[in-house]
Every structure is written in structure tokens, then in C-alpha cells.
């Protein structure tokens with residue numbers, strides 16, 4: 001299976017200039033390729049992938065207004081061209097129904113002001129040198145902070161610059177599955193708003209204090225930014241401070257999600273979560289805070305680790321009232337506002353809202369898994 005491994009890199013000021021040039025050229029080629037495809041489509045002309053590449057890379061390099069494209073590695077330009085092709089295809093297939101799943105929007109043109117600047121290279125344009133530096137064509141050898149062991153030779157690398165001005169190398173590597181010894185326990189997880197998560201066995205996972213502190217710093221930085229005058233120097237400084245605070249929150253969140261997902265996968269043979277795209281919460285005004293809480297990232301980590309370590313991962317993908325259903329008697333007791341943390345079912349059972357939901361998710365997940373295995377059990381809901 002393929003996984004992404006990301007490391008911080010520290011380019012010298014000279015290398016930063018060269019990277020900036022590569023980011024710029026990749027952006028221009030991406031936009032040119034997108035425009036070429038749109039124009040061809042509007043004119044009813046079919047344009048092959050090779051045609052597009054010839055037009056926006058090979059021919060463009062000879063044009064006076066694009067001659068600077070030759071200053072960067074051509075693999076970067078070719079990959080940008082392919083990124084545009086994939087974005088366009090995904091959108092097209094999504095519209096025609098060929099691509100399943102969530103609708104993909106029309107590809108957006110890239111801008112110099114985007115929060116994330118990136119180039120993608122294949123083995124043609126990058127390699128890890130014996131001195132452990134990462135060689136990138138036309139940029140040089142970059143210093144990498146190897147924070148964890150890279151399990152195999154990468155087939156491609158993306159160099160990223162984020163809004164906080166940090167650089168990263170993101171590798172795609174092939175890793176072996178490493179099934180863990182089987183265990184008996186299974187778990188349903190209710191992702192919460194007041195707490196990070198509640199597990200069906202009763203464990204409450206709170207957001208750690210360092211994360212809450214980072215979030216507070218971010219809020220303050222955002223307030224300061226909103227008070228600065230448009231276009232002023234101070235505003236630019238405040239914006240960078242917000243970006244840095246943002247990056248810190250994102251990092252803390254990712255680390256925390258990694259720790260938690262590792263423990264959950266280690267301790268359980270099967271993990272069940274609600275698919276948030278269909279859960280009641282996301283359709284409400286809470287949508288923003290839901291995304292902020294990083295649930296998507298967390299469930300993706302669980303899914304990936306389950307696959308890697310031989311555990312079952314099931315998303316309950318139909319809507320079911322996990323917080324209205326009594327996990328003791330099965331009665332649906334009607335909707336409950338989020339402020340209600342505890343309720344008593346007519347059957348006499350007293351429920352903690354989130355724990356009850358987690359237990360229901362466990363039951364529904366088990367039923368769904370049995371069905372998928374050819375069993376005949378119907379979901380309790």
C-alpha cells in the first residue's frame with residue numbers, strides 16, 4: 001500500500017529563490033494547461049494529453065513571453081501539466097457520473113496568493129543523496145529533518161511551502177502491511193464537540209491542553225489582524241502571525257490525532273465511526289467547527305492505520321440517529337439539542353449523550369460489518 005511521509009526541509013535563502021521560481025513556473029503551466037483544455041472544450045476540439053503538454057511546455061519554452069520556463073526542471077513542468085489533467089478529468093468524470101463519491105468542483109486556477117505553493121517531482125528530478133540531503137533538480141541539495149524513518153525509496157516527492165513560510169517534502173512510498181496480533185475488543189467512536197471523542201467502552205478523549213492553548217493564541221492573532229489597517233505593513237506582519245499560529249494548531253492537531261489513532265488501532269480489532277458527511281451535525285451551522293475539529297483527518301488516519309495493521313474499519317454511511325436512540329432498549333426518543341448532555345429513556349436507562357451514541361455506533365457498525373460479510377443481521381436502528 002502507498003502512504004505519504006512528510007518532513008520539514010530547510011532550504012537556504014538561495015534555494016528559496018530557486019524554489020519560488022519553480023513554484024511560479026509550475027503555477028503558470030498548470031493554469032495554461034487548464035485554459036487550453038477549457039478552450040478546446042468550448043470550441044468542440046479534442047485535445048490529447050500530448051497535445052496539451054506540447055503546447056504549454058515544449059512550445060511555450062520557445063515563446064518570448066514564456067522563455068523563463070527553461071530555468072526550472074522540466075519534470076516540474078510536466079508534472080504540473082499532469083496535475084491540471086487530473087483536476088480536469090476528475091471534475092469531468094464527476095459531472096458525467098463516471099466518478100463515484102462526492103462531487104468534484106471545477107478546477108480552480110492557481111494564484112501567487114494561494115496559501116500552499118507546491119511542485120511535484122518524480123525520480124527524474126529528485127533523489128536522496130548519500131549525505132542524507134534531498135537533491136531537487138535545478139534547486140540543489142536540501143537539508144531535511146528526517147523526523148521518522150522513510151521505509152522505502154520514494155517514487156515521487158512534492159515540495160510544499162505553506163502560508164507560514166515553512167517548507168516540506170512529502171514522499172509517496174510503498175509500505176508493507178504489518179498485521180498486528182488479533183485482539184477481541186471492538187470500538188465505536190462518537191466524535192464530539194465538547195470532547196474530542198468518546199469511545200463505546202466509556203473512555204473520554206479530551207482535547208489536550210496544549211492544543212486548546214494554541215487555539216486561543218490563534219484566536220487572539222486573528223482579532224489583532226482584523227484591527228489592522230488594510231494594506232499596511234502591520235497588517236502584513238499580523239497576517240504572518242496568524243498563519244504561524246494556524247500552522248501550530250494544525251501541527252498539534254495532527255500529532256494528537258496520530259497518537260490517539262495509533263492507540264485505538266492497537267487496542268481494537270474493529271473500529272466503527274459515523275460518516276460525518278451524512279451525520280446530522282454537518283448539515284447544521286456547526287459544519288465549520290466540525291471541520292475545524294479535524295475529524296476528517298482523524299478518521300482518515302484510523303482508516304489508513306487499520307488497513308496497514310490488519311484491522312477492520314467501518315464507516316456507518318447511512319444516517320442513523322445515534323444520539324436519539326436508547327442503546328439499552330432501542331427506542332428512538334426524539335431529537336435532543338446539543339445542550340442536553342444527559343437524558344433518561346422511558347425504559348429507565350440514564351444516558352450520557354456521547355457514550356450512548358458511541359455504543360450505538362458500535363452496534364450499527366457490527367451489524368454493517370456482518371452484512372458485508374454475508375451475514376443476515378439487520379441493523380438495530
Ligand SMILES: [Zn+2]
Pocket residue numbers: 326327328329330331345346347348349
Ligand atoms: Zn430505553
